[in-house]
Structure formats: C-alpha cells, structure tokens
Amino acid sequence: MTSTMTSATVPPPAPGAASLAMFPGQGSQRAGMAAHLLEHHPGAAEPIFRAADAAAGIELSRLCVTGVKGDLTRTDITQPAVLATSLATWEVLRTAGFRPAAVAGHSLGEFTALVAAGVLTLESAFALVRRRGELMARVAERTDGGMLAVIGLPAAAVERACAERGGAGVAEVANYNDARQTVVSGHRAALDEVAEAVRTAGAEKVVLLEVGAPFHCSLMAEIEAEFADELARHTFGPARLPVISSVTGAALASGADARGLLRRQLACPVRWTDVLAAAERYGATAYLEVGPGRVLTGFAKRTVENRTVLSTGDARRIDAAIREIRDQEGTLP
Template identity: 40%
Template sequence: MSKTAFCFPGQGSLEAGMGREIAEAVPAAMAVYRLGSEASGLDLQKLCFDSPVEELVDTEVQQPALVATSLAILAALRAEGLEPDVVVGHSVGEFAALASVGAITAADAIGLVRERGLAMAEAARTHPGSMAAILGLEDEAVETLCRKIVGVWPANYNCPGQIVVSGENDAVEECCAEAESLGARRAIRLKVSGAFHSPLVARAADRLKPAVDLIRFHDPVAPFMSTVTARIEPAARLGSLLIDQLTAPVRFTQAARALVHDGVTTFVEVGPGNVLSGLVKRIDRSVRTFSVNDLASLERARESLST
C-alpha cells in the first residue's frame, strides 16, 4: 500500500502574509496562531499576516512564525480529514512534525522554537560564521572538501547535487572557491546570521537543552522520520535528537530516500513556500508532491488525497 508523508519546511520558506488565507477560513487554523502567540510571547498573527518579510527574517522570530504557520495549515488539512502515514521535517520543521503526531504539544513546539531561535541568534553573535549552498557537485566531493578545509562542515543534504556547508567565514569562502574550481555549477552564500548545523553553534545546544529537558515526549501516533539520523525514531530519543540537531547536518536527502524505500509515494509539504516539494522531486522523480499553503492548494490536496 502506498503511503503519504507530511513534510514540514525549515528556515527560508517564510512569506509575507503566510497562513492568513487559510486561518481566516478555518477556525482551527486561527486557533493555532492564538495558542502560538501565548506560547512564544510574540504576536504571531500580526507578524505572519500583516508584517513585511523584513520583520520575519530574524532567526528568533522566523522559527516560531514558521512552525505556527505549518501547524495552522496542518489543522486545516485535518479539518478535511487528511492525515499522514509518516512525518518528516527539515531542521526547525522537525518541531512541527513532532507536534503533528502528538509527540509534543503545539504550544510546546512553538515555545521551544522561540527559545531555539534566541539560542541560535546568541550563538551566532558569539561565534560568527556563514553558510553557502554548493550546487552541481557530488556529495562525496563536498564532504572531501570539508575534511580538507579546517572550519567548515556539511550542514544540509538537500538533494543530489545540492549540499549546504557551514562554518567560519574564511573557511566557507575557501570551500566555495575550491568547489567552483572542481566544477561546481554555483556556490551561493546564504543570507543567514550564523554557521547553523555546525559545531560553531554548540552554545545554542547548551542553552536549549534545559528547555527540552522539561518537555515530556509521547509516542508518535504516526512514525517520525528524523533528518538527524534518517531513521524512524521513538519517543525516548526525541529530546536528545532535538539537541543534536542544532550542530548536526540535516540529512533530508537520506531521510526522503528512506521514506520512498518504505513505500511513501506522496509528499505533502505543510507550510509556506514549496522548497521541500522541489527538493523531493529532485531526490525521486517518481513521487507525487503537494505544497499546501493557501485555500486553492488545500482544495487540490483534498481532492487528490481523498481519492
């Protein structure tokens, strides 16, 4: 039997007005923003619906706004009777994925990512760094460069031919230049405030751990595919994985392949943008993808998935 995975996007997928159309039409979705605002101490409804993108880009604001929007869209999918067979999240999207299967509450997820964003911003100020996407090289070639150049690490395995590296500014620059000399199609510096998913933000993991330790994790009602390990993970390991996730690479390519191997034929991107849908198609062209972020795409998903 073919399976459906719900996948939850990470930073960079934000949009002005994200979630507004769905929230205004679906009361359960609007309720997520109210709950999230209380959990984060931010007016997420105002930020997501009315603020320009410039007010959303800061890590400590973007993360709760993204997770709240994903969970609001999830509420709208549920109102249509749609449920996943398995879930996966890209970086901060893992918090929304865990809430979607009842491993943590929505309030806990949004509260935790507010603290996560603050911790990451503080770590980035303490240990400045940067990130860059290397396009058009084999994963192994980029991994070899990272082993050769001190101070840079693979950070995101997004799809074949697209790895993001993270590290000290000079090391990232050197890695980009070396990659282009090896035949990389492009090396694009990302607009981020720090060297995320690298050892340079270990202080963020230290700061987040006490907040995670206060959370009680429940057995997921549907399997949770970790992008830290690219394996289905149980409740007992979830807290430590959320800490490890800050300094470990995001293994989205490996996780998506594992899901396809396990019978997933449809991926539903639950959240703003369509970044993950594009990545999944590059990982395996045989699967179906849906990006659900407004009423029209919600209706398309309902019509296709209900049948």
C-alpha cells in the same frame, strides 16, 4: 544515538496510507505566508494562531499575515512564525481528513512533525522553538558565520572541499538536501575557501544563503547544554504515527529518543536525502510539503521518481493538495 523503529513503541503506518508529510524549516518564511490560511480556512487556522500567540508570547498571527520581510529576519522570530504557519496548515489538512504514513521535518520543521505525531504539545513546541531561536541568535551575534548552498556537485565532492581547504575556521556540511544540493555551514572566511574550491571542482552554482546563523555545524555545539536544560522541562510522549528523524534518517523509537535527537540536531547535519529514502521504504507514493514555501517540494521532485509531490503555501496549492489527497486511493483511511 542511532534510532530504530520498533512496533512496541511507534505505530505502523495506517493501512493504505501513502503520503509523507514534510514540514519546512527556517528559510521558507515569506511576507503574508499565513494570510490564505486565515482567509480561506479560519475554522481550522484561527484556533492554532490564538494558541500560538499565547504560547510564543508574541503576535505571530500578525507577523505571519501582515508582517513584512524585515519582521521575519531575526532567528528568534522566524522560527516560531514558521512553526505557527506550518501547524495551521497541518490543522487545515487534518480537518480535511489527511492521514499520512509518516511525518518528517527539515531542521526546525522537526518540531512541527513532533506536534503532528502527538509527541509534543503545541505549547511545548513553541517554548522549545523560542528558546532554540534565542540561543542560535546568540551564536550569530558573536560569530562571523553563515551557510553556503552548493548546487550541481555530489555531496562527497563538497565534503572533500571542506576537509582539504588550507585555511582556519569551521566549514562543515550542514544539509544533505538532494543529490544536487549540499549546504555548508561555518565561518565566512572558511566558506569563501569552500566556494572557490567547489567552483573549481565544477559546481554549477554557489549561493550564500540569507540565514541568521551557521546552523547545523560544530559552532552550535556551545548551546547544546543550555538547550538540553529546556528540553528537560518538557514531556515527550509516544508517537501516534512514525516520525522520521532528519538527524538519523530513521524513525524515532520513543519520546526520549526525540529529546536526545533535538539536542543533537543543533550541531549535526540535516540528512534529508536519508529521510526521503526512508519514506520510500514506508511505501510513500505522495509527498506533501505542509507549510510555507516549496523548498522541500523541490528536493522531493529531484529525488523520488513517479511520485505525487505537492506544496501548500498558498490558497490554490492547498486546495489542489486537498483534492489530490482525496482522489488518491488509499491515502485516506
């Protein structure tokens, strides 16, 4: 399924709007990641966490404020926790008047983007993410798999390393993050082969990621049908602003388009470089990471030139982001 932007189904960017709101995925979590939101912006953040606790069926507000690293290691806990923190951050910015040209999410972050755009309700997003996390955790339990970040080598060279290795098992590109970082997902033994090959090819750094499963590769295809059953239970509405899909690098055409892409996302690579290229075509001059961590901030800084790139993962950064947004002529309507 290839998505195309149509003026009949997706609104164009607001006049003068010039920001891409980027929502992070799993791997951005950290202990205390929402403490600054509830302490400094309780009016905006507290209602989101109350709703998140009820929708997720677990105490996300506690886990995101006082939970330690070990509390956030399980995929089925991590994903709703990152979603809640990102949504609370979005609400803080939205309350301050932030109106981006478009939104996009990296893997899990796509659910946050769909809530921000009005495609999904908060309740549906949490139900979907909780089920997604459960299914992914099941794959992790019975698969000796993982993910490997390759830094300092073109994506084409990483693709060749995956294709030309001689051993058994799955090793596939899972994330095209930026020109210098490509992530491979698959069986551990196959990842070891890829690691050796890319080091020989000149990779500057090879890092085994601390993730709970081999995301975004064919090993996840076995859960697509079950996740599709959950997707079918939820309503996907029209987008109030453009959502750039990390599966295709193009804007969603409809709510039905979003449903199909979320299913495909499980086993398809994240094409973040294409997302950033699409944002440039929208005329984005600022890139704001909305949620915990600074992973997407790094990707943007290494990909786009002469652009403002900001993150919001602590009190100082979110306050600086709000000031910068307000200072950027045309960013707010």
